[in-house]
Amino acid sequence: MLPQQKMDTLYVTMVPDYVSIQNLLDEFEVYGPCKINKEGVFLVVKYEDHRDANDAFENRIYVKGKELCCEFTKEKALNCKLYPV
Numbered sequence: 001m002l003p004q005q006k007m008d009t010l011y012v013t014m015v016p017d018y019v020s021i022q023n024l025l026d027e028f029e030v031y032g033p034c035k036i037n038k039e040g041v042f043l044v045v046k047y048e049d050h051r052d053a054n055d056a057f058e059n060r061i062y063v064k065g066k067e068l069c070c071e072f073t074k075e076k077a078l079n080c081k082l083y084p085v
Contacts, residue, residue, distance in 0.1 A: 006050035010057060011073040012043035019063050027063050031056040044073070 015024070021038055028034050028045050032052025037044045047053040053072070061068045 007072040008047045008050040008053045009073050010045040010047075010053055010070045012045060012061075012071075013041065013069045014066065015041050015043045015068060016064060016066050017041060019066075023063055027061050028056060031059070043068070045070075 015038065017040060019038075021036060024036055024038065024043060024045075025034075028036065032047050032049055032055070034045050034047045034052070036046075045053070045056070047056070057070050057072065061070060
């Protein structure tokens with residue numbers, strides 16, 4: 001049996017275009033230090049620790065009254081600039 005890959009990056013959809021990076025950091029940093037990239041209604045959140053990413057994934061995240069849809073993604077599939085905290 002192969003060891004389970006530890007995922008530290010979330011792919012987020014349904015991000016309102018009027019939400020700032022700071023608003024997003026305020027919500028996602030609750031679970032741990034992270035870097036983000038926002039492109040329109042999409043967001044990539046990379047945590048320093050996979051356990052923080054898992055905590056964020058398991059909880060519903062709301063920004064300005066809108067629930068965001070979070071999924072795990074493989075880091076090698078990402079091709080974007082991440083903004084450090």
